[in-house]
Amino acid sequence: MKVRLNKFLSMCGVASRRKADLLIKEGRVKVNGEVVRNFGVRVDPQVDQVEVDGKPVSLPKKRYIILNKPAGYLTQLGKDPRGRKTIEELIKDIPERVFPVGRLDYNTEGLLILTNDGDLANKILHPRYKLPKVYLALVRGKVSQKTLKEMQKGTDLEDGFAKPDSVRIVRYEGENTLLEITFHEGRKHIVKRFLAKFGHKVIKLKRTAIGPIKLGKLPPGKWREMSREEISKLKKAIYQVM
Ligand code: URA
16 A cells, blocks of 8 residues: 655654655655655555665564563653653563553553554454453452342443453452453453442452453563464454454
């Protein structure tokens, strides 16, 4: 598919579209060996050879990363004005600019997907594609079977009805309960707000899966590349809905 030259240059991370227009105006951009000064030119990234200042430019490699976000990190890139740690520190060694898909709260740990594939990222987040997100929640108090049944029916929250895809008791830990709860939507603080509605405050929260992608044994603070199989399973889970 052809795209405008300035868009292509910004997709390659060379410059913003406005700055790319300046580069074009200054005669620093060549397409297939010819200097191009026409802003309207469109290029096919698969076919055309584009150079800036004599250096070839190409689209960045698509990256699909799994990070085990530790508690005590903000899900954002760049610095926090309040000096809290951000996930940027954990992914410094990835040369491409990847973005977190959705957020985990500061104190939540677990699976975060990072990618530079914007289309896939949007679909992972959209409730229409119903990608289940699985959480382990340690809650205060012993959750009774009666409460568990109520949880399964769902409840009203201040921003609308919420119903988990599933919820089960993993085990009791002293006076607390470890629950596994799955939602396919990503409203802010959904798990904490939902469980608080039943009188059970979340003490610890960890996301263990997003659709077919599992956190597995990845240590906190570490990232790894998704395998080809994982990427294709993820795409299948999303695109089969379309
Ligand atoms: N639900 C929450 O309450 N917190 C998270 O970080 C993710 C889901």
